[in-house]
Structure formats: C-alpha cells, structure tokens
Amino acid sequence: MTKKQMIALLITMIITSALVSAATVMGGIWYLNKSTQTSSPDIGSVLENSPFAFLTNEDPKSEGPSFHPLEKVVLTVKGKKQTHFVMLELAVETRRPERIKDLDNYMPIVKNSLLKLFSNKTFDELQKSGSIELLQNEVKETLLVAFAETDIVQDIDDVLLTKYVVQ
Template sequence: MTKKQMIALFITMIITSALVSAATVASGIWYLNKSTQASSSATGALLDLSSLPFMSQEAPKSETPSFHPLEKVVLTIKGKKQSHFVMLELAIETRNAEGIKDIDNYMPVVKNSLLKLFSDKTFDELQKHGSIESLQTELKQTLLLAFEETDIVHDIDDVLLTKYVVQ
C-alpha cells in the first residue's frame, strides 16, 4: 500500500467510527425517551432523579399564562429629610403553574433580594417619571438571580408589579 492509500484508509476509518458513534448515541437517546414514555411512573421517577437532563421529561407548559401572587413586601427607603416606605405586591407569570407551586416557601429569599435592591434606592429616584417600567425590569432580574440556584427559575416567565405604593 502506498502512503496516500494508507491516509485515505485512515480518514475513512475515522469518519466511519464517528458516524457509528453518533448513530449509537442518537438511537440510545431515542430509545430511552420512548421507553420512559411507555414505562411506569416508578421508572419515570427514577429517570427524573438522574443528573442527565435529556433523560428527564419536562412538565408540559400551558398556552395561557397563570399568575401566582406573592406576599406583600414593605421596605424602607432613604429620603432627603426622612425615611419613606415602599409597599410592593408582586405576581409571578408562568405557563407551568406546577413548577412554581413551592415558590411561597422561598419568600425569605424574595424579601432578602428585594431588600438588597431597594437599599440603594432613594425616594426621589422612585418618584421619577418612568420609574415603574425600569423598576419592574430590575425586579424581574433580581428575582431571576435570586432563584438562579433553584428549578423555579425555569418556570418564571415574567414578574409583574401588581401594587406599588411609596409614602
């Protein structure tokens, strides 16, 4: 065999090996997904505990959003001469209500993150025109960051400000 033939044979073997490996992985994933759909709930629960994300099934998302109200939060902000109070009521918009059913257990995390957000805010800053839109964006980013380590973050579509009072 010549050197060119050896190189061509080697390249052909590598390509064939890559194709066979890819086909094996793809068919394994397909088989596992098919068998999980047909298997009992015990097997599904076992796969849900797996650390492989492609093996677990996601909860079906609804087309219409649902809203989950959070507890009222009252915070203190700085003013020029005195302290002021901010009362917030928030609602979480989701298309997977089952995914955020335990969000009320995380209210200390929510309150802590809101306290940190409002610690740098002033009364004048919150009274400016257009501050509600920017505040709502900041609230969403703050809560998504607070839930970053949990599975709840994947089910939060939006954070709505349902009541906002500054005194």
C-alpha cells in the same frame, strides 16, 4: 497507500462508526417505544428511567405563560424630610407552574433581596418618570440573583410588578 489516503480512510471509518452507533441507539429506542404501545407498561418505565429518556419525552411545558403571585412587600425609602413607604406586589411568570409551586417558601429570600435593593433608593428616584420600568428590571435581576443557587431560577421567565405604591 499515501499518508493522505490513510487519513481520509481513518476519518471515513470514524464517521461510519458514529453513524452506525447512532442508528443502533435510535433503532433501540424506536423498538422500545413500539413494544411499549403493544405490551406491558413495565418496558415503558424502563425507557423513561434510562439515560435516553430525553429523546422520547418532550419537555412538559404549558401552552401559555402562568403567573404565580407573591406576597406583598412593604419597604421604607428615604425622603428629604421624612421616611416613605413602598408597597410592591410581584408575580412570577413561568411556563412550568408545577415546578415553582414551592416558590412561596422562598419569600424570606425575596424580601431580603428587595430590602437590600431599596435600601439605596430615595423617594425622588422612585418618583422620576420612567422609573417603573427601570425598577421592574432591577427587581427582576435582584430576584434572579437571589434564586441563582436554587433550581427555581431555571423556571422563572419574568418578574412583573403587579402593584406599586409609593406613599
């Protein structure tokens, strides 16, 4: 045999081995699923706790988005002659509401992040046309960065301003 033929034979053996292994794993999963439907639920719990559970269970997502309202936040911004107040109400959009049920426990992080964001804002910046869309994007980015070290960040699809008052 030539060197080229040996390499082709080796590659064919590796591919065949991978296909046989994959078929064996999938057949085992199929068998466990089939036997779970006709026998005791203990076998199903074995499959659910196995490393291959991701192959049998779909990711639990709700049909449409769900919105989780946050506490309102009141901040101050600098003006030319006086200090102004900004009141924000936010909502977090998610498709996994059960995973962010503890989001309210993180309100100190939310308030701190927004306080830092608005400390550099002025009243005139907030009154410009188109500032709401820009502000919404900045708030979203700020909160995603604030939640970056938590598991919640994976489940936040969007952050919406539901009320915005500048006085």
